[in-house]
Every structure is written in structure tokens, then in C-alpha cells.
Amino acid sequence: MHLGVSESMRECEYSQISTRSSTPMETPYKKRTPKKRKWESFQGRNKFYCDGRIMMAKQTGVFYLTLVLILVTCGLFFTFDCPFLALELTPVIPVIGGVLFMFVLGTLLRTSFSDPGVLPRATPDEAADLERQIDVANGSTGYKPPPRTKEVVINGQTVKLKYCFTCKIFRPPRASHCSLCDNCVERFDHHCPWVGNCVGRRNYRFFYMFILSLSFLTIFIFAFVITHIILSSNRNGFLSALKDSPASVLEVVVCFFSVWSIVGLSGFHTYLISSNQTTNEDIKGSWSSKRGKDNYNPYSHGNIFTNCCAALCGPLPPSLIDRRGFIQSDTPQLAPPTNGITMYGATQSQQSHMCDQDQCIQSTKFVLQAAATPLLQQQSSEPVILTTSPENGGTLTGRTSLTLGGPCTSLPLGQPTPPTSTPSLSCHEATDMLPIHGHSLAHNHSHPLQEPVAHHHFLTPEEVPSPPGMLPCGSPLGHSHTMQAGFYNPASQDSLHEDSVRGLVKLSSV
Amino acid sequence: MGTEMGQKRHSASLANKVFIQRDYSEGTTCKFQTKFPSELESRIERTLFEDTVKTLNNYYAEAEKIGGQSYLEGCLACATAYLIFLCVETRYEKVLKKIAKYIQEQNEKIYAPRGLLITDPIERGMRVIEISIYEDRGSSGSSSGSSSVSGSTAR
Numbered sequence: 001m002h003l004g005v006s007e008s009m010r011e012c013e014y015s016q017i018s019t020r021s022s023t024p025m026e027t028p029y030k031k032r033t034p035k036k037r038k039w040e041s042f043q044g045r046n047k048f049y050c051d052g053r054i055m056m057a058k059q060t061g062v063f064y065l066t067l068v069l070i071l072v073t074c075g076l077f078f079t080f081d082c083p084f085l086a087l088e089l090t091p092v093i094p095v096i097g098g099v100l101f102m103f104v105l106g107t108l109l110r111t112s113f114s115d116p117g118v119l120p121r122a123t124p125d126e127a128a129d130l131e132r133q134i135d136v137a138n139g140s141t142g143y144k145p146p147p148r149t150k151e152v153v154i155n156g157q158t159v160k161l162k163y164c165f166t167c168k169i170f171r172p173p174r175a176s177h178c179s180l181c182d183n184c185v186e187r188f189d190h191h192c193p194w195v196g197n198c199v200g201r202r203n204y205r206f207f208y209m210f211i212l213s214l215s216f217l218t219i220f221i222f223a224f225v226i227t228h229i230i231l232s233s234n235r236n237g238f239l240s241a242l243k244d245s246p247a248s249v250l251e252v253v254v255c256f257f258s259v260w261s262i263v264g265l266s267g268f269h270t271y272l273i274s275s276n277q278t279t280n281e282d283i284k285g286s287w288s289s290k291r292g293k294d295n296y297n298p299y300s301h302g303n304i305f306t307n308c309c310a311a312l313c314g315p316l317p318p319s320l321i322d323r324r325g326f327i328q329s330d331t332p333q334l335a336p337p338t339n340g341i342t343m344y345g346a347t348q349s350q351q352s353h354m355c356d357q358d359q360c361i362q363s364t365k366f367v368l369q370a371a372a373t374p375l376l377q378q379q380s381s382e383p384v385i386l387t388t389s390p391e392n393g394g395t396l397t398g399r400t401s402l403t404l405g406g407p408c409t410s411l412p413l414g415q416p417t418p419p420t421s422t423p424s425l426s427c428h429e430a431t432d433m434l435p436i437h438g439h440s441l442a443h444n445h446s447h448p449l450q451e452p453v454a455h456h457h458f459l460t461p462e463e464v465p466s467p468p469g470m471l472p473c474g475s476p477l478g479h480s481h482t483m484q485a486g487f488y489n490p491a492s493q494d495s496l497h498e499d500s501v502r503g504l505v506k507l508s509s510v
Numbered sequence: 511m512g513t514e515m516g517q518k519r520h521s522a523s524l525a526n527k528v529f530i531q532r533d534y535s536e537g538t539t540c541k542f543q544t545k546f547p548s549e550l551e552s553r554i555e556r557t558l559f560e561d562t563v564k565t566l567n568n569y570y571a572e573a574e575k576i577g578g579q580s581y582l583e584g585c586l587a588c589a590t591a592y593l594i595f596l597c598v599e600t601r602y603e604k605v606l607k608k609i610a611k612y613i614q615e616q617n618e619k620i621y622a623p624r625g626l627l628i629t630d631p632i633e634r635g636m637r638v639i640e641i642s643i644y645e646d647r648g649s650s651g652s653s654s655g656s657s658s659v660s661g662s663t664a665r
Contacts, residue, residue, distance in 0.1 A: 106591050120635035125527045152534045161534070169637055173534055187538065209588070299537055306576075313584025314576045315602045320635045 039323035043121055044183035052323040054113040056196050057181050063112055063196030070108070070214075073254050074101045076247040077221050081228045084245075088231055093224060100217045107210035108195060115319040116200030117186035119167060119175060127168040134163075155298035174299070176280055190279040199279075202319065205312045208269050215259070215266045222255035273311045274304040522625060522644035530563065530639040540570035542631070542639055549643065554624050562616055562628070563639070566609065573605035606632060 039052035047056050056063070074097075082094040122130070134148055148163030150170050161170045164177050167184045171177070176188035178198050187201035199207045225248045232241035242249060272282060276299050281287060287297035301307050526549060533543045544563045546556045583601060587594055599607075613630050621628055621641075629640040 103591070110592065119637070122637070123634065126529055126634065126638060126640070129527070129529045154534060154537050159534075170531075172532065172637075173538055309581055309584075310576045313581045313588075315574055315580045315583070316587075316600055317574070317602055318600070318606065318632075320632070322633075 035326045035328070037323065038321070038325045038327055041327060042321065042323065044118060045181050046118075046183070048323065055115050055323065056112055057191065057193075057198065059180070059193065060196040062193040066108070066194045069254065069258075070101075070104060073221065073251055074217075076251055077225065080245045080247040081225055081251070084228055084232070085224055089227075097217075097220060097224075100213060100220060103213045104210060104217050107206045107213060111192075111199070111203045111206040111210050112195045112197050114197075114203045114206070115321060115323070116188075116198040117202040117317070118181075118198075118200075118319075118321050119169065119172070119184040119186060120321050121166070122168040130163075130168065130170070157296065157298040159298070174278060174281070187278060188280055202317060205316075208266075208273065208312065211262055211266045211269060215263045218255050218259045218262055221251060222259060225251045225255070274307050276300040276307040276311065522646050524642055525645040526643045528641045528643065530641065532637060539574050540631075540636055541567050547641075550626070550641065553626055553643065554621070558620055562620070565612065566631075566639070569605055569609045569612065573602045 037052050039048045039055075042048070045058045047058060047060070048054065049056070077097065078094060082097065085093045148170075150161040150163075152159050152161055152173070154173060159173050161173065163170050164184050166177060166182060169184065171184055172186060174187045175184050177184045178188065178191050180191050181198055183198070185198050185200035187204070189199040189204055189207075191198045192207065195207065195210070197203070228245070229238075229241055229248055229252075232244060235241075236244070269279075272279065275297065277287060277297060281297075285291060287295060289295055301310060528547045528549050530542050530547070533541045535541075542563050544560050544567075546559055550559060580601065609632075610630055613628050617628055625644045625646065627642040627644065629642065631637070631639050634640055
């Protein structure tokens with residue numbers, strides 16, 4: 001049956017394929033779904049505000065405490081102490097105080113709201129490629145792969161690069177995975193609850209300037225409040241001085257307790273900067289001479305001055321996660337893989353609010369099918385389990401149990417990631433549907449499924465793309481790893497099941 | 511099933527992807543391995559590929575260079591409380607734009623005629639240079655990657 005010229009082919013239903021059940025998915029009209037920004041499908045446990053401009057960790061309570069402490073203390077200082085001091089001593093005092101206060105606030109907000117240097121997770125293709133390389137290197141026949149590390153020599157020092165099971169990448173040197181935010185962060189220093197964010201490559205200098213300026217501010221306020229009380233008590237007596245400005249007492253108390261920790265922290269970070277180490281490295285003693293006499297820091301530039309300048313005034317790399325970019329389909333993908341079309345067409349769900357949900361439903365089907373079908377249980381006992389690296393905080397449900405419609409927090413299907421790392425758990429919409437981190441599971445299945453699948457354009461569920469021109473929304477081969485939160489509607493399970501059987505038979509027949 | 515579509519079209523289909531990983535031997539600065547991947551052996555000359563990667567490495571080195579200009583930029587930015595970046599681009603961003611243009615140019619002149627496509631590393635989190643290998647559907651009934659086994663044709 002001749003379908004006509006190529007352009008119209010894109011728009012026609014693939015109706016002559018008998019296995020395909022016609023769905024509104026393939027209707028030729030363009031779906032007018034709003035374009036989503038990448039932050040909306042971000043896989044870490046971060047919170048975004050202002051349409052992706054502001055990025056913070058999930059727990060921000062302590063950050064608000066920090067803010068309140070600073071604002072209240074400074075507010076009291078300016079209201080009660082500054083008038084006296086301006087009159088008695090000099091009006092420069094409130095001015096300097098004001099400048100310091102603005103600087104502290106600015107650096108705090110900058111530290112808290114910016115991207116610390118999060119590494120985006122690997123795309124499915126990359127992950128598959130790495131897996132293949134690892135398998136080739138190991139030649140392992142047993143199912144449980146050995147811990148994955150790569151050694152690299154940097155300036156004469158051997159550094160081990162660890163494989164991150166959550167992000168599916170080999171972490172660059174100095175990067176670390178933050179278990180609170182569930183992201184790999186470049187040059188990871190630490191996760192600071194006081195600023196409500198990780199401190200990494202992109203915001204370390206702001207963090208340092210924040211604690212430095214806060215130390216100055218604290219000492220400044222402390223000193224001048226004491227001065228105020230002393231001058232006041234010289235005139236009127238100590239007790240009446242205290243009665244006149246009770247706020248001063250509060251300020252003194254707050255400052256007294258803060259000054260030790262903040263000044264101490266500033267000193268510590270000054271040392272770290274001058275030796276070009278991260279908190280992480282210092283705590284582990286990675287470059288300590290106690291480990292061996294040949295152990296030295298390969299990242300240090302040699303002298304203190306250069307290290308400081310590099311850390312504070314060096315170039316600021318841009319954010320790698322492009323939170324405000326739009327999720328778009330990958331244009332070079334001209335012809336969809338045929339199996340993909342078949343399986344995509346077998347999607348049953350109609351009422352997806354956004355196109356990506358169809359892909360997620362598709363992937364969900366894969367997941368369910370893969371877990372349930374005897375086809376895939378030919379390999380070793382637990383086909384869907386990968387070893388979890390302990391630093392991923394592996395609260396891993398290792399069982400491949402299909403408990404659909406279960407609570408969101410329990411991932412029923414074995415994942416290499418902790419259950420709470422699914423994207424939808426931190427998602428903003430309230431959902432009672434089961435989120436499934438479909439792609440990683442499908443990725444697991446590319447392992448037991450034979451090589452042809454892996455080479456076969458890596459047919460994971462996300463790679464069931466829309467035929468070009470059919471649906472304008474995100475093909476999974478998009479620029480960023482746009483695995484949406486998978487939503488599964490238990491109501492359509494049976495027909496989905498049937499479709500996925502069909503789909504998987506095709507997949508395995510490749 | 512379904513390949514009949516592709517066979518009618520003179521379009522290329524994605525066969526494979528090659529990933530050029532980062533080279534960390536000089537630390538955390540951005541640098542990619544210049545090792546020539548075996549999958550590209552039949553597609554492109556080694557020298558062309560190496561030139562591309564070396565040029566990219568040079569661009570990244572320029573972006574991340576710490577020296578007089580970057581210090582000046584850093585201090586100025588700090589003095590203006592980083593508000594200056596609302597108006598002016600950082601040097602890194604400028605170099606990234608140059609890189610994007612260079613990659614596009616390379617794609618147009620060298621890689622696309624050979625059925626290859628380079629993806630800008632920034633879109634992959636600076637982890638890899640992704641080179642997509644395309645097979646011409648018209649030339650082979652079932653190309654190595656993406657077509658199904660059954661090359662059934664429906665006419």
C-alpha cells in the first residue's frame with residue numbers, strides 16, 4: 001500500500017500495520033500542549049522556584065532560621081543601637097553596618113539559590129555505552145558486577161573515579177554524590193543546611209564570602225552593642241542601660257554564640273581554600289601526608305596566593321543542568337525505530353495531559369511486563385537488581401514485586417537507586433498514581449536481554465519516541481535526560497498488559 | 511514491520527552513538543580524550559577527528575584559564591555584587607558560544623557529509639562528546655541499528 005510522499009507519511013497513521021491499535025496518539029493534528037521547562041522534570045531532590053530561576057535543596061527549614069536570625073539581629077541593631085552610636089560616635093557606623101548587612105544577605109541568597117554545580121544524569125545511550133564498556137573490561141559472567149572504579153593519574157597522583165549508580169556516570173575527580181539532594185555535584189564541598197543547598201564548584205566562593213562577611217558582621221555588631229551598653233552605663237548605670245535597650249541583650253547573646261562557630265568556620269575554609277581542598281577531602285584525609293609520604297594534593301597550584309585567587313576569582317562555569325531550557329524533541333532523529341513505533345502505537349492511554357506521560361506509560365508497561373513475564377526470568381534469579389553502592393544511601397527495595405498502586409515511596413521494582421530518588425516523589429503535583437522510574441529498570445533489562453537489544457538503538461521505553469511530526473513533545477533522545485515521572489493508571493492495567501506483551505515479544509524477537 | 515516507511519524515504523536513521531569521554535589526566539579542567547574510536551574508523555579520517563577534539567579542548571582550556579583577565583572579571587563582579595552579569599556575559603559563556611558555532615560549522619562541513627553528527631558537550635553535562643552515526647536507509651534495507659529484522663515491504 002503506497003502511502004504517498006514522505007511528508008505526508010509523517011502525518012498518516014501507520015494504520016496498515018496490523019499489530020497497531022489505532023489511538024488518538026497518531027492523529028495528525030499537533031497537540032497543543034504547553035512546553036515544559038527542564039526543571040520540571042529534574043531528577044534530583046531539589047526544589048525550584050520562580051520558574052526554575054531559584055534552586056534549593058529539599059529541606060529548607062534551617063535556611064529560614066538563618067535568614068530570620070540575621071534579619072532580626074540586624075534589624076534590632078539598626079533600630080536600637082545605631083541611633084545612639086551615630087550620635088555619640090560617628091554616623092559611619094550604621095553605614096558600614098548597612099553595607100556589611102547587604103553583602104551578607106546578597107552572598108547568602110546567591111549561595112542558597114544557585115546551582116552548586118550539579119552534574120546532569122547520563123542519557124540512556126550514554127549509560128548503555130558505559131555499561132557495555134564495563135562489561136567488556138570486566139568480562140564478568142556472574143550477575144553481580146564488581147564495584148566500578150576507574151583509575152586516573154592526575155599530576156602524578158593516582159585518583160580513583162567511582163561509578164555513581166544513581167546518575168550512571170563515572171564521577172569526575174572531586175565530584176561527589178549528595179544523598180540529600182540526590183545529585184552528583186562537581187567539586188563537592190558539603191551540604192550546608194544553614195544555606196539550604198549543597199556547596200560545590202559554582203557557589204563555593206559565595207559561600208566563603210558569606211561566612212567571611214558574616215563573621216565580620218557578627219563581630220561588628222557584638223563590638224558595637226557592647227560599646228553602646230558601656231557608654232550608656234557610664235552615664236546612667238549598668239542596669240538602667242540594660243533596661244533602656246533590652247534588644248541589645250538579645251543581640252549580644254546571639255552574636256556571642258554565633259561568633260565562635262562562624263569565625264571558626266571561616267578560618268577552616270580559609271585554610272581549605274589556601275590549600276585547594278574540599279571539606280570532603282579534608283575530612284577523609286585524601287591528601288594528608290599521613291597516608292603516605294608521596295601523598296600530595298594534585299589540584300593545588302603550588303602557592304597559597306594562586307590557590308586563593310583561583311578559588312575566589314577564577315572563571316565561573318555555567319550551570320550544566322539548564323533549568324530554564326525547554327524540553328524539546330531531538331531533531332536529528334529522522335526515522336523512528338520500527339519496533340518503537342509498534343510499541344508506541346500500542347499505547348493505550350488516551351488522556352495524557354502531556355505527551356511525555358505517554359512515554360512514561362509506555363515505559364511503565366515495559367517495566368510491568370518485564371518484571372512479570374517469564375520471558376525475562378530466564379537469567380539469574382533477580383534480573384532487576386544491581387548492586388547498590390553504599391554511598392548511594394542504599395535503602396533499596398531489592399525485590400521485584402509488582403505492587404501497583406502502592407504508596408509512592410515504595411518502589412516495587414528493583415532499582416539501583418533508593419526509592420526516594422524517583423523524580424516524581426519530589427514533584428509538585430499531588431498524585432496517587434504510582435511513579436516508576438522506568439528507565440533505569442529498562443536499562444537493567446538491557447543487561448539480561450541479549451546484546452542485540454543493547455545495540456539495537458538501545459530500545460528502552462524512553463526511546464519509544466513519537467514519530468516525527470506526530471507529536472511535537474519530547475522525544476526521549478532530547479538534549480537532556482528528560483525522563484518524566486512515570487504515572488501509571490491502574491485502571492487500564494489489563495489492556496496495557498496485553499499491549500506490553502505484544503510489545504515485548506517484538507522487542508525480544510529482534 | 512514498519513520498515514516499509516523508511517525504505518520509501520531517503521532519510522538517514524540513527525545507527526549508533528559513540529561517546530568520547532573526558533580526559534582527567536590534567537585535573538578537573540575540561541578536556542576530552544583524543545583517542546580515535548573504532549566505530550568511526552570507516553567513517554572519517556583520524557586526523558580530522560583529532561583536529562576537532564583538539565580544537566574543542568583548546569577552547570575549553572581558554573574558557574577555564576586562570577590568569578589576569580579572569581581575576582579582573584572576578585574582582586569586578588565581586589565589587590558590583592555580581593550584578594554586572596545581568597548585563598555582560600562571563601568569559602566562559604562567550605567561549606561556549608564560540609564552541610557552539612564551531613561545532614555547528616564542523617557538523618555542516620565535515621561530519622554531516624559523512625553521516626555523522628556531533629552533539630555539543632554542554633548538552634550532555636560536559637561529560638562526553640556524543641557523535642551520532644547515521645546510516646542511509648536507502649542504501650541498506652536494514653541498517654545496523656534501528657530497523658527491525660523483518661524487512662518486509664508493503665507496496
